[in-house]
Amino acid sequence: MYEEEILGKAYDSRLMKRLLKYLKPYKWYVLLGILLSLLMSGLEAIRPYFTKIAVDINIANKDKYGLLTTTVLFFLVLIIRGIVQYFNAYLTQWIGQRTIFDLRMEIFEHLQRSNIRFFDKNPIGRLITRVTNDVEVLNEMFSSGIVMVFTDIFTIIGILVFMFYMNWELALVSLSVLPILFYATFLFRKKARESYREVRLQVARINTFMQEHVSGMLIDQLFNREKKSYEEFSRINAAHRDANIKSIFYYAVFYPAVELIGAIAIGLIIWYAGIEALNKEITIGTVMAFFQFNEMFWRPIRDLSEKYNIMQTAMASSERIFKLLDDKTTLPMQINAVQLKEVKGEIVFENVWFSYDSVENDDEWVLKNVSFKINPGETAAIVGHTGAGKTTIINLLTRFYELNKGRILIDGYDIRELDPYQLRKHIGLVHQDVFLFSGDIRSNINLGNESIKMDRIKAASRVVGLNKFIESLPNRYHEEVKERGATLSVGQKQLISFARALAHNPKILILDEATSSVDTESEILIQKAIQKLLKGRTSIVIAHRLSTIQRANKIIVLHKGEVREIGTHQELLNLGGIYYKLYQLQYKEQEIM
Amino acid sequence: MKSLLRLIPYLNRYKKSLLIGLIAIIGSNIFTVIQPHFVGRAIDDLKYGLESKNLDSFSLLYYAIIIVGFTLIAGVMSFITRQTIIVTSRKIEYDLRNDFLAHLQKLHFSFFQNTPTGDLMAHATNDISAVRNVLGPGIMYPADTIVTFVMVLTMMILKDWRLTLLALIPLPLVSFAVYKLGKLINVKFQERQEHFSKLTGRAQENLSGIRVIKAYVREDYEIQTFKNLSWEYLKKNLVLARYQSIIWPTMFLLVGISLVVTIYFGGIRVIENKMSIGTLTAFFAYLMMLIWPMIAFGWVTNILQQGAASMKRISKILDIVPEIRNSENLDLSIKDINGEIEFQNVNFKYKDSQNPILKNINLKIPAGKTLAIVGYTGSGKSTLVSLIPRLYDVTEGKILIDGKDIRVIPIEILRKNIGFVPQETFLFSETIANNIAYGVDEIDNEEIIYSADAAQLSKDLDEFPKGFETIIGERGITLSGGQKQRVSIARAIIRNPKILILDDALSSVDTYTEEAILQKLRAIMKNRTSIIISHRISTVKDADTIIVLHDGQIVEQGTHEELLEYGKIYKDLYNKQLLEEELEKL
Structure with a gap:
């Protein structure tokens, strides 16, 4: 069972209280909606009364002029009712839309403020469902669920009032079928709901099967499995068909049953009118009006029964949403955080220990007692084999994660005392796999920061050698970038991410060099760009390129979470240790280039 | 239509x-x-x-x-x-x-x-x-x-035909209104759906790129962008709501005109004694009966x-x-396969692509022998083996199995005799037993146990909550990369294939387990043909023949010893692996 499929009760006062808070800003609109509902129900319930007047007064007295007046009045009621209905329907939608807009933004903002650990434990797909589908479900509750309930109830009350006013005995007779109608409707709703869920479940199964077997079609074909898979699919498909056929059955029984209940009521009205006609005040007009009332009853009842579904799904969705909003995995913010306006760029790691999970034995530390110092303006290259803990250093310095032991200092300040947002503004981070957003090239360089003007974007592009490429595009800096930069080459994406970092002009640059190979021309461009990028700032580079490493002021060799060697390229080669081996393995052949 | x-x-x-x-x-x-x-x-x-x-x-x-x-x-x-x-x-x-x-x-x-x-x-x-x-x-x-x-x-x-005529006048408008408004609503609904996808897409992108956003402190900008999109979505919803809200009032009004006309003119006729009140009542009822068909028509x-x-x-x-399908000149006499594979001047390129992936491949693997393929990423190794079960057909040249062009062998028979372990492991969200028995007609427990044992899965299975009946994937437990590969290998072994193809299928398995698997395989595949693609020298060194692919061509060929002596790429790979092993030990 998916989390999404779990449904609980239709009403939970704790959740409801919290949900109603979102309606508070629109309370006057809600009130207006309820008033309009009241008006509409009244206009709806009065309709058969006109029939009575037309028949019993106008026609009976052969009053043609009176008949005209009645019909014109009747028509006016219809028009007003139409207008009120339109506005009310629109108003309820408006309320629903505004409310879920607020709620959606609250969730989205919450996500933006959550820290990286939060994203480690919550799959993106699930978070998206909260922002989109779960919120969407609540729309129905906020719009039709709350205001429209009043319309249905008012309509039923209105009809009852008019019926009893006209003839209470006939009213009782024709209402005698009402309990059956109620019962039938709610029974049908229950059955229909069950079979609908069954259908949904089967649709989900079809989707899962398709997803899996289309992705795995290769396996099906290679292993001669087509026939068996087909049979399996047929089974699911048949279950889906049968679930639907079952629900057709309920509809096929229910609709005629409603007709039959209506016919019984009409029969009862005729029969009772016949018995009572001679000794009681019964008129033709009343009987005709009752025929109409009889037909008007079942719509609000049906609508009310649907509300149960809406409420049930709304409760389930809101529960999930509130659970998300209550998860406050945000960075422990220092109350009196130091606002670091200017940065020189000295970075010190002092006996830093770190692990992503809780640690039971010493092997599980990702970083063990890591210490090093980088002076302002220096470039440090971090090298090491896979899993040495290189990326973790970045994650700690940017405070995506909080270290466990030791401390990290920037210009002598412990970074835990600094405002993390301001800290990050001083740091330019270039990831290994470049993430491009859909938009245009310009917005991918300034990331929507309008204080980074066009000239700075152009200058940054020129420095990294991207300008030639951009100038060749039909829309230049406004050329569209598809999702994930699908239309760009790996090298171009790299250069854009360099331009991005450069345009933000950080004091500290962190570069995680990409390992993926690009063509020689791009490689030369990238190497040149890196040199320019590093100039004049403190830089930490997770290096894969020999050229970068050779130019670094110091090389820090990480091995299994520990700093094992520090020195320049030549010093470390002479040492003949880990770096020497890494050099043989990874960097040596780059010398040919 | x-x-x-x-x-x-x-x-x-x-x-x-x-x-x-x-x-x-x-x-x-x-x-x-x-x-x-x-x-x-x-x-x-x-x-x-x-x-x-x-x-x-x-x-x-x-x-x-x-x-x-x-x-x-x-x-x-x-x-x-x-x-x-x-x-x-x-x-x-x-x-x-x-x-x-x-x-x-x-x-x-x-x-x-x-x-x-x-x-x-x-x-x-x-x-x-x-x-x-x-x-x-x-x-x-x-x-x-x-x-x-x-x-x-x-x-x-x-x-009453005259009253009928009068009462019916507004009704075609109902059909027309339903049709037109229905269509409009449909268009607006599509627009709304598209915008919803956009909104979802943005959320997806934002959350996938959250590290960049946080690194550059762009949270506020992202919130604003999402707010604009959200607001746009709200507006689209309200446009849709406007059309949806108008459809029922319009209908009621049109039907209302019919009712009003009937009441008035019908009433006059009753007053003039040209019609009974009962007939008028029936008339009303008939009118109501026409409303639904009129709506249905437009709908x-x-x-x-x-x-x-x-x-x-x-x-x-x-x-x-x-x-890829059985050709007309199928050789239906072929019921079984022995396992000799021969590539004759095989060239291959993907449709809609200019670059040849394989160039002039000539290769013969005698039945029962083992071929190993090494080479850098993108050299064409996977493509080469995917031609054997006809995932693609060759562009030029031909591939022979037991001397017969594979295109005349019925596909079912060809594939039935091949155990293929693809590079990207794909398992189904079912029990481990079902995954292993995936490609066989009859599920035989002993064979499942045997294959799992050969793929060195027995120890892992002991640790799983329900052993072979453990469900894997989304609704079950998650296997490690190495475990997945071994299930995938067991799935190929259980087919008892004449030809076994391992496309880099041991990459996530540690060297110790790998050695154990290879040893088992050697016994199982004694009289069968195997093709093994690998990056690791340890995997390939015992093969009867090793080829090195580079840029779609066979550039080196021989046994391990021969290639160490004469090969260049192979030797380079070998040296690097020695270094890696040394690093691991530090």
Whole structure:
């Protein structure tokens, strides 16, 4: 069972209280909606009364002029009712839309403020469902669920009032079928709901099967499995068909049953009118009006029964949403955080220990007692084999994660005392796999920061050698970038991410060099760009390129979470240790280039 | 609309039940349409009784019973209609969906690489469901509408043709309004859906790139962007709401005009004694009966249009001819395969691509021998082995198995004799046992245990909650990369294949386990042909022949010892691996 499929009760006062808070800003609109509902129900319930007047007064007295007046009045009621209905329907939608807009933004903002650990434990797909589908479900509750309930109830009350006013005995007779109608409707709703869920479940199964077997079609074909898979699919498909056929059955029984209940009521009205006609005040007009009332009853009842579904799904969705909003995995913010306006760029790691999970034995530390110092303006290259803990250093310095032991200092300040947002503004981070957003090239360089003007974007592009490429595009800096930069080459994406970092002009640059190979021309461009990028700032580079490493002021060799060697390229080669081996393995052949 | 013609053969299968449904529609209509007549008679009797103070209450009871009785009969008929026509539409939906999958199963590998899975899923659910609407409601309502319309109209004209004419004037407008507004709503709905996808896409992008956003402190900007999109979405919803809100009032108003006209002119005729009050009541009832058919008329037109568009999309897939299929000159005498493989001047490039992936490959693997392939990423290793089970066909040259071109061997027989372990492990969300037994007809527990043991899975299985019955994937436990690869290997072993192909299938398995697997495999594959692709020297060093692929060509070939002596790329790989091992030990 998916989390999404779990449904609980239709009403939970704790959740409801919290949900109603979102309606508070629109309370006057809600009130207006309820008033309009009241008006509409009244206009709806009065309709058969006109029939009575037309028949019993106008026609009976052969009053043609009176008949005209009645019909014109009747028509006016219809028009007003139409207008009120339109506005009310629109108003309820408006309320629903505004409310879920607020709620959606609250969730989205919450996500933006959550820290990286939060994203480690919550799959993106699930978070998206909260922002989109779960919120969407609540729309129905906020719009039709709350205001429209009043319309249905008012309509039923209105009809009852008019019926009893006209003839209470006939009213009782024709209402005698009402309990059956109620019962039938709610029974049908229950059955229909069950079979609908069954259908949904089967649709989900079809989707899962398709997803899996289309992705795995290769396996099906290679292993001669087509026939068996087909049979399996047929089974699911048949279950889906049968679930639907079952629900057709309920509809096929229910609709005629409603007709039959209506016919019984009409029969009862005729029969009772016949018995009572001679000794009681019964008129033709009343009987005709009752025929109409009889037909008007079942719509609000049906609508009310649907509300149960809406409420049930709304409760389930809101529960999930509130659970998300209550998860406050945000960075422990220092109350009196130091606002670091200017940065020189000295970075010190002092006996830093770190692990992503809780640690039971010493092997599980990702970083063990890591210490090093980088002076302002220096470039440090971090090298090491896979899993040495290189990326973790970045994650700690940017405070995506909080270290466990030791401390990290920037210009002598412990970074835990600094405002993390301001800290990050001083740091330019270039990831290994470049993430491009859909938009245009310009917005991918300034990331929507309008204080980074066009000239700075152009200058940054020129420095990294991207300008030639951009100038060749039909829309230049406004050329569209598809999702994930699908239309760009790996090298171009790299250069854009360099331009991005450069345009933000950080004091500290962190570069995680990409390992993926690009063509020689791009490689030369990238190497040149890196040199320019590093100039004049403190830089930490997770290096894969020999050229970068050779130019670094110091090389820090990480091995299994520990700093094992520090020195320049030549010093470390002479040492003949880990770096020497890494050099043989990874960097040596780059010398040919 | 032409695309819907394709459905005729499907409809033909259920002729009988459709026919019964249509008869039931007519029957149900007769018993419904006749009722207002009796209601009218009852009213007239009642009126007469009230005026003359002499009422036969039994005649009214008689009418009451007739009304209830006829409704019951009509109800049974309408029950039959739904149980035949709508049920049939669900059956055809089932057939169509089965056929769709069966067709997909025949399609070539490259089709799936170029078609998003999501699209195919949308065809299998949404599109087929839209076509289903044509077959169910799309048949039932028009039939119902026409029958009702004809009958009601006859009854009305019989009662008073002039009033009928007057009352009917606004009704075609109802159909027209439903059709037009329905279409508009559909367009606005699509627009809204597209924007919803945009919103979802943005959220997806934002959350995927959250590290960049945080690194550059762009949270506020992202919130603002999302707010704008959200606001735009709200506006689109409200536009849609406007159209949706107007459809019912419009309808009520148009119908209201009919009612008003009937009350007034009908009332005048009653006053003038040209019509009885009962007839007027019946007239009302008839008018109400026409409203639904008028609405249905406009609605069904939209259903048909949407269904036709969906059918067109489905047909597009159904019309694709499978590229890899049994040829006409099949050699049906081939029942089994021995395992000798030969590549003769094989060239290969992907369709729509200029770059050749394999160039002039000549290679012969005697039955029962082992071939190992090494080479850098992108050198064509996987492509080379994927040609053997005909995932692709060669562009030039040919591949022979036991001296016969693989294109004359029936595909089923060819593939039945191959155990293929692809580079990207793909397992199904089922039990481990089912995954291992995936490619065999009979599930034999001993064989499953044997294969799992050969793939060194036994120890892992002991740790799983339910052993072989443990479900893996989304709804079960997650396997490590190495475990997945070993299940995938067991799946190939259990087929007892004449040819075993391991496409870098041991990359996530540690060297110790790898050695154990290879040892087992050597025994199992003693008289069978194996092809092993690997990056690790340890995996390939014992092969009978090793080839080094570079840029789609065989550049080095020989045994491990020979290649160490004469090879360049191979030797380089070998040295690097020694270094790695040393680093690990530090």
